[in-house]
Amino acid sequence: MLASLWQQLSDSPVPIDSVDLAWAGLAPVMILIGGALLILAVDSLVPRRLRPGSYALATVLLAAGAMVAAVPLWQRVQDAERGPFATAAGAIMVDGFSVFATFVILSAVILAALSFDGWLRREEMDGAEPYVLMLLSASGGVMMASANDLIVMFLGLEILSIAVYVLAAMHLRKITSQEAGVKYFVLGAFSSAFFLYGIALIYGGTGSTNLVRIATYLSATVLGDSGLVLAGLALLLVGFGFKVAAAPFHFWAPDVYQGAPTPSVAWMASGVKVAGFAGLLRVFYLAFSTYRLDWQPVIFVLAVLTMLVGSVLAVVQTDVKRMLAYSSINHAGFILVAVQAATAAGVQAALFYLAAYTFMVAGSFGVIAVVSRKGDIGTSLDDYRGLSRDRPVVAFAFALLLLAQAGVPLTSGFFAKFYVITAAIEAGSSTLAIIAMITAVISSYVYLRIIVAMYGAGDDVPAPRTIPLPAAAGLALVISLTVTMSVGVFPGTLASLAERATPVLIPESDPGAVDPSGVPPGP
Amino acid sequence: MHFLEGLAPELVVFVLAGLVCIVGALGVVLNANPVHAALSLVATLFGVAVLFLAQEANFLAAVQIIVYAGAIVVLFLFVLMLLGIDRAEDLSVDALGGGQRLAACILGVGILALPLLAFASTGGEATGARPPATAANAITKTTPDIAQLGESLFTTYLFAFEVTSVLLVIAVVGAVVLARKVKRADYVEDPLTSPPSEVPT
Numbered sequence: 060m061l062a063s064l065w066q067q068l069s070d071s072p073v074p075i076d077s078v079d080l081a082w083a084g085l086a087p088v089m090i091l092i093g094g095a096l097l098i099l100a101v102d103s104l105v106p107r108r109l110r111p112g113s114y115a116l117a118t119v120l121l122a123a124g125a126m127v128a129a130v131p132l133w134q135r136v137q138d139a140e141r142g143p144f145a146t147a148a149g150a151i152m153v154d155g156f157s158v159f160a161t162f163v164i165l166s167a168v169i170l171a172a173l174s175f176d177g178w179l180r181r182e183e184m185d186g187a188e189p190y191v192l193m194l195l196s197a198s199g200g201v202m203m204a205s206a207n208d209l210i211v212m213f214l215g216l217e218i219l220s221i222a223v224y225v226l227a228a229m230h231l232r233k234i235t236s237q238e239a240g241v242k243y244f245v246l247g248a249f250s251s252a253f254f255l256y257g258i259a260l261i262y263g264g265t266g267s268t269n270l271v272r273i274a275t276y277l278s279a280t281v282l283g284d285s286g287l288v289l290a291g292l293a294l295l296l297v298g299f300g301f302k303v304a305a306a307p308f309h310f311w312a313p314d315v316y317q318g319a320p321t322p323s324v325a326w327m328a329s330g331v332k333v334a335g336f337a338g339l340l341r342v343f344y345l346a347f348s349t350y351r352l353d354w355q356p357v358i359f360v361l362a363v364l365t366m367l368v369g370s371v372l373a374v375v376q377t378d379v380k381r382m383l384a385y386s387s388i389n390h391a392g393f394i395l396v397a398v399q400a401a402t403a404a405g406v407q408a409a410l411f412y413l414a415a416y417t418f419m420v421a422g423s424f425g426v427i428a429v430v431s432r433k434g435d436i437g438t439s440l441d442d443y444r445g446l447s448r449d450r451p452v453v454a455f456a457f458a459l460l461l462l463a464q465a466g467v468p469l470t471s472g473f474f475a476k477f478y479v480i481t482a483a484i485e486a487g488s489s490t491l492a493i494i495a496m497i498t499a500v501i502s503s504y505v506y507l508r509i510i511v512a513m514y515g516a517g518d519d520v521p522a523p524r525t526i527p528l529p530a531a532a533g534l535a536l537v538i539s540l541t542v543t544m545s546v547g548v549f550p551g552t553l554a555s556l557a558e559r560a561t562p563v564l565i566p567e568s569d570p571g572a573v574d575p576s577g578v579p580p581g582p
Numbered sequence: 583m584h585f586l587e588g589l590a591p592e593l594v595v596f597v598l599a600g601l602v603c604i605v606g607a608l609g610v611v612l613n614a615n616p617v618h619a620a621l622s623l624v625a626t627l628f629g630v631a632v633l634f635l636a637q638e639a640n641f642l643a644a645v646q647i648i649v650y651a652g653a654i655v656v657l658f659l660f661v662l663m664l665l666g667i668d669r670a671e672d673l674s675v676d677a678l679g680g681g682q683r684l685a686a687c688i689l690g691v692g693i694l695a696l697p698l699l700a701f702a703s704t705g706g707e708a709t710g711a712r713p714p715a716t717a718a719n720a721i722t723k724t725t726p727d728i729a730q731l732g733e734s735l736f737t738t739y740l741f742a743f744e745v746t747s748v749l750l751v752i753a754v755v756g757a758v759v760l761a762r763k764v765k766r767a768d769y770v771e772d773p774l775t776s777p778p779s780e781v782p783t
Contacts, residue, residue: 078740092748099755147741188759195752202745210742218748225756233770240760260700290700434770 081146083135084153086128087161088198094121095194102187111185115176115531118190122168122197125161133158143563149269150208152563156406157205159560160337163414164200167330168193170421170535175322177529178428182230182320182435189229193326196222200334204341207564209258209268212338216254216302219334220247223327227319230435239318246311247301254298260291270346271564277349285350292354295342296361302335303391304384306364313376316384320435324380325424328387329417336394336413344401345562351401358399363494366392370502380438382505383423386464389502390416396495397479400486403561408478410557415471415546419463422539426457429532445520446513453528454513456536461510463543465503471546471553478554595636603629620658627651641728 082089098117136143136155143154172190179185199218206212224247228240258268264287265273282288297308304312316324343354369389376382390412397409430446430453431437447454463470476499483492546553602625609622627650634643735743 076737078737080740088745096751099751148738150739150741188755191755192752192759195748195755198748208742210739211745214742214745214749218745218752221749221756222752225752225759228760230770231760231762231764232768260697286700290696436770 078148079146081144081153083128084132084144084146084151086132087125087165088201090121090125090128091194091198091201094118094124095191095198098187098194099191111180112176112531114185114187114190115172118172118194119169121194122165122172125201126165129158129161129165133162137559143565145207145271145565149271150211151202151205152207152270152565153205154563155560156337156341156410156562157201159410159556160204160333160413161201163333163410163417164197164204164330166414167326167333167417167421168197170418170425170539171322171326171330173531173535173538174325174421174425174428176531177527178320178322178435178532180529181433181527184230189226189323192222192226196220196226196326197330200330200337203334204337206338206341207270209261209270209273209342212342213251213255213258215334216298216338217251219331220251220302223323223331226323226326227315229323230320233318233435235318236320236435237318239315242311243315243319250298250301250308253294253301257291257294257296257298260287260294264288264291270341274346274348274564277347285353288347288350289353292343292347292350293357296339296354296357299335299339299342300361303332303339303394304388305361305391305395306368306388309365309368309388309391312388313372313381313384316387317378317380317438321380321424321428321431321438325421325428328383328424329421332387332391333413333417336391336398336409340398340406340409341562343398344406345564348401355399355401358395359488359491362392362395362399362491364392365389365395366495366498368392370498370505373502373505376505377441378439379427379443379509380424382440382509383420383427386502386505387420389498390420390464392498393476393479393495396483396488396491399488399491400482402482402486404478404482404485406562407554407557407560408475408482410560411478411550411554412475414553414557415463415475415543418539418542418546419460419472422460422536422543423457423464425532425535425539426453426460429453429528429536430526440509440512441519441521443509443512444515445523446526448520449523450526450528453526453536456540458510458513459540460543461506463547465506466499469544469547471543471550473547474550474554592636595632599629599632599636601629602626602632616662617659620655620662623658624651624655627655639727641731 094117098114098121102114132153133155135141136153136158143152145152171193175189175193179189196219199215199220199222202215203212203219206215224240224244227243228237230236261273262268264282264285265276267273267276277288299305300308301311316328319327343358347354366389369385369387369392373382373385373389376385394409394412394416397405397412399405400408427438428435430443430450446457459470463472466472466476476495480492480495483489483495606622606625606627606629609625610619613619613622627646631643631646631651634640634646
């Protein structure tokens with residue numbers, strides 16, 4: 060063996076054509092990763108901790124910079140002449156879908172970073188690490204949204220998740236935070252293994268991990284037996300279902316949401332979910348569209364279960380973080396309804412829902428971060444009694460965000476649910492649409508319960524207390540509220556953006572790109 | 583060893599290596615002493631390496647020995663030594679009681695059955711797509727496997743190869759964040775949990 064290895068090593072090297080990288084297409088990911096490393100380097104070089112707030116400012120600027128870098132990409136993919144393109148030897152696809160998802164993920168980064176700032180200072184944990192981890196996690200999310208290869212999808216998923224495990228366990232002085240981190244890590248590692256197993260089976264069944272080549276192969280070939288591909292698809296669905304907290308893979312969500320630091324939860328509930336659904340849509344809607352009739356019923360069942368679990372179990376909770384955890388499960392069910400439609404309208408509805416939901420949920424958890432006391436405690440429903448008197452503006456904003464989550468007209472939540480249900484009915488899934496509406500009614504009870512607690516009067520209202528509102532958290536609240544209400548009144552802009560955010564499969568056509576089959580030039 | 587005559591050498595290698603794998607895996611699960619369990623893992627990994635060699639995946643076999651049998655198991659042992667090996671885990675009293683053992687067995691068999699069923703359902707032909715016989719990425723004698731691997735890493739999988747480094751950065755930052763020392767007195771009084779003093783170290 061050693062002799063043969065040595066023989067291989069001493070042979071003259073085979074020349075390799077270098078891969079053509081479209082740096083502009085990778086710019087958002089590069090800015091996030093490079094920025095995170097820069098923050099780490101600067102933080103370790105200056106002798107004392109930087110001025111408080113500078114980390115959050117840097118994070119917001121980096122995310123905004125990545126957004127600016129994504130604007131020309133959006134213009135390019137919408138341009139009829141240039142259009143979407145694949146880069147990095149077909150590993151990354153830059154299309155309307157990926158750029159739209161990138162924008163949503165970056166918005167989630169900005170909102171969570173603003174929420175982190177005051178929270179970290181209150182907990183005396185201010186430092187670069189949470190921001191660095193969140194930026195790296197976001198880079199994984201962007202990779203998932205633009206992955207054109209199952210291996211890149213898996214790496215994106217891992218980059219996204221592992222950073223979030225640390226963010227969940229970050230509050231070292233709090234045992235529930237540690238518990239949340241361990242729980243999330245163990246179950247997440249488990250689901251990643253399922254995901255990887257699925258990739259292996261699909262590679263076995265189709266001979267490739269590249270989504271374009273899988274789709275081409277499946278559309279050109281009738282498999283004598285599709286057992287391997289179907290088993291692989293099922294395992295991939297387990298992996299995605301875990302990330303987006305779809306029932307029956309949702310068991311981690313309430314415990315993790317409750318124990319983890321609240322700003323981490325804001326990121327978990329918004330950015331991570333967006334990335335998970337973006338990956339799910341890319342793999343199932345695009346690459347496995349030929350197997351639509353096989354996976355649609357499965358997603359149907361998942362959607363029904365997820366919506367029911369999310370709405371019914373939320374009713375019996377007494378902790379606001381747990382309530383919103385179950386409500387986010389319910390939202391995941393709604394997005395699954397849009398996925399189940401498997402139409403262009405369904406993708407549009409899912410993207411609209413994800414964008415609207417990101418601002419609602421990040422804003423809501425931002426409020427929870429502000430209202431909780433030092434130690435990240437005080438999140439039970441009783442702690443919200445009298446909030447309308449102690450902090451009327453925050454209470455009002457929270458009420459509006461909760462109403463938006465319930466889907467009340469004049470908020471973005473209404474149109475999000477409206478588009479999803481329209482897409483489901485157009486795709487012939489009226490049953491699913493009816494179940495979705497019923498669960499929306501059930502879960503609105505939860506939101507109203509929190510609002511009643513905030514505005515209720517009576518003997519059980521505790522003594523007034525001062526609730527400090529950090530400026531950054533206030534800004535996050537203003538942003539999320541502005542987006543939620545303006546989209547609720549003028550949904551057309553976001554809807555047309557989501558409509559133009561179509562995912563596509565095209566083989567890489569860059570001149571000089573290497574043949575994805577990896578055929579080396581002859582020796 | 584005249585009784586082996588007439589048998590194909592591949593079969594002999596496969597059966598022996600497979601036996602080593604299975605015995606090692608059973609040793610990992612059944613040994614009460616964690617150090618013995620970790621050392622049994624070496625046998626399994628070694629058996630897998632032999633199987634790789636039998637498939638002419640020389641590089642993979644070398645990596646299997648160097649990385650897994652070498653580095654990973656040594657890391658396991660390192661952690662076990664740090665935690666103290668004098669406390670042999672008594673599995674009879676820990677929380678793995680009740681239906682958990684049964685559930686683990688059923689799940690394990692199920693996970694084993696899944697690929698077998700998938701494989702059987704395709705009539706023994708697992709791969710739908712075959713690389714064209716002319717393609718150099720097929721196992722051929724002309725292109726050494728290290729060259730093939732290197733080429734894949736720097737062309738088709740360049741992006742995947744590079745972003746793996748982000749995972750390493752996250753691992754380092756995460757380790758620094760989570761390994762900070764916290765005084766027990768500083769623990770948050772969380773009404774949800776038992777008081778910190780009752781939490782075992």
